[in-house]
Amino acid sequence: MKSLWKKYKQNKLVQGILLLIYISITSLSLFMAQKSVTAFLLLLSSLLLLYFTNFKNLTKWLIAGIVLVFLLPFTASNGDAYQSYMEVATLVGIYISMALGLNIVVGMAGLLDLGFIAFFAVGAYTYGIFATVQASNFMPFGTFPLSGESFWLFILIGCFVAALFGILLGIPVLRVKGDYLAIVTLGFGEIIRIIFNNLDRPVNITNGAMGIPSVTPPRLFGIDFLYPSQFYYIVLVILLFTIFTVRRFEHSKIGRSWKAVRENEIAAQAMGVPLVRTKLMAFAIGASFSGMMGVVFAAKQAFVDPTSFTLLESITILVMVILGGMGSVPGVILGAAVMTILNLQVLTEVTSWLNQLNSTGAFSIPDALSPSKMQRLIFGLLLILFALYRPKGLLPAKNHVYNEKELQEGSAKENKGKQEVMPDHSQIEKAQEV
Amino acid sequence: MLNEILQTIPQVVIDGLTLGAVYAVIALGYTMVYGILELINFAHGEIFMSGAFIGTAILIVLTGMGWVSAVPAIVMLITVLLLTAILTGLLGMGIERVAYRPLRNAPRLIPLITAIGISFLLQDIVRFIAELQKGNYIVTGPNLFKDQLSIKASSISSIFNDASIKTSFVIVLVTAVIMMIGLDLFINRTKWGMAMRAVAQDRETASLMTVNVNKVISITFFIGSALGGATGVLFAVQYGTIDPYIGFILGLKAFTAAVLGGIGNIRGAMLGGLLLGLLEMFASANLTLLSGGVFGAEYKDVFAFAILIIVLLFKPEGLLGKPVTEKV
Numbered sequence: 001m002k003s004l005w006k007k008y009k010q011n012k013l014v015q016g017i018l019l020l021i022y023i024s025i026t027s028l029s030l031f032m033a034q035k036s037v038t039a040f041l042l043l044l045s046s047l048l049l050l051y052f053t054n055f056k057n058l059t060k061w062l063i064a065g066i067v068l069v070f071l072l073p074f075t076a077s078n079g080d081a082y083q084s085y086m087e088v089a090t091l092v093g094i095y096i097s098m099a100l101g102l103n104i105v106v107g108m109a110g111l112l113d114l115g116f117i118a119f120f121a122v123g124a125y126t127y128g129i130f131a132t133v134q135a136s137n138f139m140p141f142g143t144f145p146l147s148g149e150s151f152w153l154f155i156l157i158g159c160f161v162a163a164l165f166g167i168l169l170g171i172p173v174l175r176v177k178g179d180y181l182a183i184v185t186l187g188f189g190e191i192i193r194i195i196f197n198n199l200d201r202p203v204n205i206t207n208g209a210m211g212i213p214s215v216t217p218p219r220l221f222g223i224d225f226l227y228p229s230q231f232y233y234i235v236l237v238i239l240l241f242t243i244f245t246v247r248r249f250e251h252s253k254i255g256r257s258w259k260a261v262r263e264n265e266i267a268a269q270a271m272g273v274p275l276v277r278t279k280l281m282a283f284a285i286g287a288s289f290s291g292m293m294g295v296v297f298a299a300k301q302a303f304v305d306p307t308s309f310t311l312l313e314s315i316t317i318l319v320m321v322i323l324g325g326m327g328s329v330p331g332v333i334l335g336a337a338v339m340t341i342l343n344l345q346v347l348t349e350v351t352s353w354l355n356q357l358n359s360t361g362a363f364s365i366p367d368a369l370s371p372s373k374m375q376r377l378i379f380g381l382l383l384i385l386f387a388l389y390r391p392k393g394l395l396p397a398k399n400h401v402y403n404e405k406e407l408q409e410g411s412a413k414e415n416k417g418k419q420e421v422m423p424d425h426s427q428i429e430k431a432q433e434v
Numbered sequence: 435m436l437n438e439i440l441q442t443i444p445q446v447v448i449d450g451l452t453l454g455a456v457y458a459v460i461a462l463g464y465t466m467v468y469g470i471l472e473l474i475n476f477a478h479g480e481i482f483m484s485g486a487f488i489g490t491a492i493l494i495v496l497t498g499m500g501w502v503s504a505v506p507a508i509v510m511l512i513t514v515l516l517l518t519a520i521l522t523g524l525l526g527m528g529i530e531r532v533a534y535r536p537l538r539n540a541p542r543l544i545p546l547i548t549a550i551g552i553s554f555l556l557q558d559i560v561r562f563i564a565e566l567q568k569g570n571y572i573v574t575g576p577n578l579f580k581d582q583l584s585i586k587a588s589s590i591s592s593i594f595n596d597a598s599i600k601t602s603f604v605i606v607l608v609t610a611v612i613m614m615i616g617l618d619l620f621i622n623r624t625k626w627g628m629a630m631r632a633v634a635q636d637r638e639t640a641s642l643m644t645v646n647v648n649k650v651i652s653i654t655f656f657i658g659s660a661l662g663g664a665t666g667v668l669f670a671v672q673y674g675t676i677d678p679y680i681g682f683i684l685g686l687k688a689f690t691a692a693v694l695g696g697i698g699n700i701r702g703a704m705l706g707g708l709l710l711g712l713l714e715m716f717a718s719a720n721l722t723l724l725s726g727g728v729f730g731a732e733y734k735d736v737f738a739f740a741i742l743i744i745v746l747l748f749k750p751e752g753l754l755g756k757p758v759t760e761k762v
Contacts, residue, residue, distance in 0.1 A: 112543055114550075176746045179474040179546055183689060184746060187739035190686075198732050311682070315550060322547060377558035383551030387544050388536055 015053045022046055023067065027075040037345055040085050043072060044092075044337070051330060068236060073229060087228040090300065092340045093235035094293045097242045099320040099336035100329065101289035104246065106318065107327035107397070108255060109282035110262030112182040115169075115189020116317055119287035121196060121309035122165050123158035123294020125206060127151070128304035131216040137204045151218035151225075154295050155238070162291020163284040170283035174276060189314055197306040211305025218299050231300045238296065242289050246329055249285065258282055259327075312375070316343070319379050322386050325393025334394055347372045439720055445598070446715045452603050452672060454711020455610035459665040460688035461695065461703035462617060463658035469634045469698035470654050471538075476549035477529055479685015480556040481522050481659045485666025486676045487560050489518040490575035491567075497576050511605065511671065518667050519660035526659020527652050535648070553682070561678040572677045575670050606668045613661055614704050620657070621700055630654055634698070683735065687714070690742040696755020705753060714738055 008014055023046045030039040047064055055063075072089065098120060105113045128134070131154070132145050173184050200208030218225040218234070225231060249255045257278045260268035269275050298304045316339060324335025351372040386393065460482050467475040492514050533548040564571045621627040632640040633650045641647045669684075670676050687710060695706025718734040745752065 106543075110543065112546060172743060172747055176750065179472075179542065180693075180746055180750075182546055183474065183686070184743055187686065187742055190683075191736050191739050194733065194736050315554065318547075318550075373561075374558065376554040376561075380551040380554030380556075380558065384533060384548050384555065387540075387548040387551065388533070391540065391544055 010054070012054050016055070019046065019049055019053060019063075022049060023071070027071050030075040037349055040088075041341060041345070043067070043075070044089075044341075048334065069233075073232065077229070083228050086232045088341065088344050090228050090232045090235050091344060092337050093232070093239045094297055095317070095320065095340045096333050096336040097235075097239050097293045098290050098317050099324070099332045100242050100246050101286040102317050103286075103321050103327065103329070103332045104249070104258070105282050105286040106321055107325075107332065108250065108262065109258040109279060111279065111282060112179075112185070113283075113286070114182050114186035114311070114314055114318065115192070116185075116286075116290065117309045117311075117313040118169075118189040118192040119162040119165055119290035120294040120297070120313075121192060121306075122162050122287075123291030124298040124304050124308070125196060125212075125294075126158045126161050126291070127154045127295040127298040128212040128215050129205065130154070131299070132212050132214060134205070134207060134212050145216045147216070147219065149219050151216075151295070151299055152220070155292050158291040158295035159288040160291075162294065163288040165291075166283035166285075166287030167280050169287075170280045174279055186311070186314075189309075189311065193306050193309050196309070206306075209306060211303055211307075213303050215298050215302045215304065217302065225299070228300065231296065234296055235293075238292055242292075243329070243333070245285075246289075250329065254278065254281055262327075312379075315379060316375075319382055323382060323393060325396045328393060328395050328397035331393045331395035331397065338394075342378070343375065347375070347378075438723060442719050446719050447712065448599050448603065450712035450715035451708065452606055452711070453715060454691075454708035455607050456665055456669055456672075456684070456707075457688045457691045457711050458704045458707025459610050459613055459661050459668075460685065461692040461707045462614070462700060463662045464685075464689050464692040465695075465697055465700060465703040466630075466654050466658045468692070469700075470630065470651060471534070473534065473542075473545050474549065474689065475534075475655075475658070476546065476685075477533075477552040477556060478658070478662055479681035479683075479688065480553040480560075481526055481529075481681070482662040482666045482669070482685060482688075483676070483678060483681030484525060484556055484560055485518050485522045485663025486670040486680065487564065487573065487666070487678070488521050488663065489514050489667030490573055490670045490676060492517055493576050508605070511667075515609070515664045515667050519664040522663025522666070523656040523660030526655040526662070529659075530652060530655040535651075553685075557678045557681070564678065572675060574675045577674065600672070602672045606672050609668055610665070613664065617657070617661065618700060626650070626653060687738050690738055690745075693742060693750075693752055694745050696752025699752065699754045702752055702754035709753075710738065710741065713741065 023043070026039055026043040026046060030043055033039055046067060050060055050063055050067075053060070073086065098116070101119075102113065102116045105111050105116070130146050131150070169185065169188050173181055173188075176184055196206045197209050199206040200210070206212065225234070257268070257273045258281075260271065260273050261275065261278050265275065268278075297308075301308075317336075320336040320339045321332055322335070323339060324333065325331030351370050354370065460478065463478045463481070464475060467473060467478070493510075496510070496514075529552055533552050534545050537545045537548060561571045564573055621630060629640070629645045629650045630653070632643065632645055633647055637647055640650075669680075688707065691706035691710040692703045693706070694710055695702030695704070697703075714734055714737065717737045721733055721737070
């Protein structure tokens with residue numbers, strides 16, 4: 001059995017065939033079935049399978065691209081539940097992007113941020129205010145709502161405004177460390193929410209607890225984006241951009257500075273890492289992804305109100321990062337996908353199934369125990385269990401481990417003017433599933 | 435404007451002291467644990483909340499058995515306080531054993547994360563039980579002390595308005611003060627208190643001096659949580675209605691109080707709590723007036739957090755704490 005597994009691990013052809021069979025079976029069943037959450041989830045998990053194959057990075061990306069861009073929307077479009085699948089897929093994308101942002105702050109730079117949802121709120125409100133008549137309450141010039149074309153510009157604006165807020169938060173908290181930082185960011189998140197909740201007086205900016213209704217949908221070449229199936233592609237593009245940027249940052253100078261600061265601040269400073277700039281960069285970049293997705297979220301929901309930005313949401317994103325593995329990009333993507341699907345699909349499905357059982361009288365479960373209300377319990381348990389037994393998460397972060405001998409030989413060879421021997425990059429930097 | 439503010443002062447002081455006493459006793463729990471482990475026990479607010487629910491449950495059960503009317507209310511309260519304190523104390527010890535002890539040598543982020551997990555877990559478990567038993571997670575306990583007192587502050591000076599207080603206020607304040615003095619004596623005068631101070635100062639050296647470090651930490655958690663739980667009962671008695679989510683914001687403010695007084699410093703926590711309670715009540719009574727209607731009382735939470743951030747920025751050691759330099 002073990003040798004068979006080993007053979008499988010090495011044989012690319014078998015892996016490819018198995019993956020192909022898996023994808024075709026799941027997509028076929030999704031295509032045939034009118035409404036099958038299982039098939040949908042199985043098709044998504046083919047990406048995880050893909051991650052564990054031995055293909056080259058480029059091949060993996062291509063296959064993932066084909067599955068996500070063509071196969072998934074196409075096979076799902078046959079059933080009635082098309083839009084609800086796409087809704088879930090869109091939200092998964094949004095959460096993955098946010099979790100990647102938080103991953104920079106918590107996972108790479110080691111700054112525990114418990115108010116991360118605030119940046120998402122900032123992004124959402126930025127678009128929400130200007131894409132409705134709300135802005136005419138305080139803007140002396142211009143006609144509001146702005147047209148749907150401005151959405152594309154607002155993705156950038158949301159990104160910058162959130163980054164600005166990230167820096168604004170960062171400057172005061174630079175002096176506090178560790179646990180204090182967590183509390184201060186938590187307070188900051190709550191402050192932002194309370195302010196948005198009460199900023200209907202003296203000037204009505206956010207319309208308070210009532211929220212901002214009927215946000216203008218994005219528009220491109222005369223087409224309004226109204227359905228989740230359309231937003232799916234926007235999210236996919238931004239997500240790709242996010243993953244690409246995060247990967248680039250991770251292996252750049254700033255990425256290595258973040259990790260140095262995480263491991264030991266004083267040592268990092270002594271080695272010449274500029275502490276202030278590094279930390280501020282982490283806050284700003286992490287926040288900017290969140291801000292972009294906030295804009296998309298506001299446009300998708302066509303409604304913004306403060307209840308979407310509670311502490312529970314911040315913790316949800318933290319759970320995604322911890323579950324996947326702090327600092328690990330593929331891990332965080334997996335964690336975010338698992339948590340979002342668990343939240344949106346599994347819990348609601350189980351609840352409705354239990355309700356059915358209740359109504360047929362098979363057995364009864366009190367309303368207080370309905371799984372869709374158990375979010376906190378599940379999050380709490382996951383946090384505790386993972387922190388205790390698997391602090392590195394589902395897919396732990398891989399750090400470059402340089403073989404000292406090889407490096408010395410390499411530099412020796414280099415000195416002789418020969419080819420440099422470096423560790424095998426393709427082995428270390430495995431690409432992630434999307 | 436000054437006149438209007440002065441008029442409300444007696445009421446503000448009384449409400450502020452009540453709230454401040456609650457903050458102060460909860461802040462003690464944070465400060466004790468921080469002093470000994472350098473860990474922010476995030477779940478402490480939830481222990482307070484559990485205390486409020488346990489106390490209310492005991493009261494409801496006893497009322498059902500008809501005992502409440504038979505004995506004087508004050509005896510009743512003391513019984514409930516003691517029972518709840520023991521139960522929440524054990525809860526705190528259990529949490530430390532399960533969630534913090536295995537992680538004592540882990541990176542500092544990790545125990546903080548389990549603490550958040552524990553606090554979510556407690557919130558939901560309490561919600562289950564309350565919802566299963568009563569159908570709704572917002573619970574109103576039986577009213578033990580119904581009398582209203584009135585302080586004739588206007589007889590001192592005509593500037594002040596009269597303040598009205600519930601009898602429970604006196605009880606909350608007195609109990610809180612007794613708890614604080616008791617704790618102060620325990621820490622400074624007893625052998626176990628000395629052991630606690632030793633462990634707080636240097637865990638390894640203390641263990642070389644035959645102090646049982648694990649036991650001392652357990653006791654610290656027991657006392658901190660017992661105080662927190664007892665305050666929960668006082669809170670339920672004073673404010674009547676409780677829900678599983680009160681612990682979070684209140685815990686956060688108590689933490690602010692602990693930081694304000696100087697974290698790790700027991701007397702600082704008491705001072706910080708009372709000060710924060712007074713400031714917050716003053717803010718919620720007068721913010722509208724002071725800002726000309728721009729900010730209302732709903733910003734009082736923002737006010738408390740702002741104090742936290744300002745203290746951390748400009749005087750991170752707090753009012754009574756000593757500045758620490760980081761050891762490399």
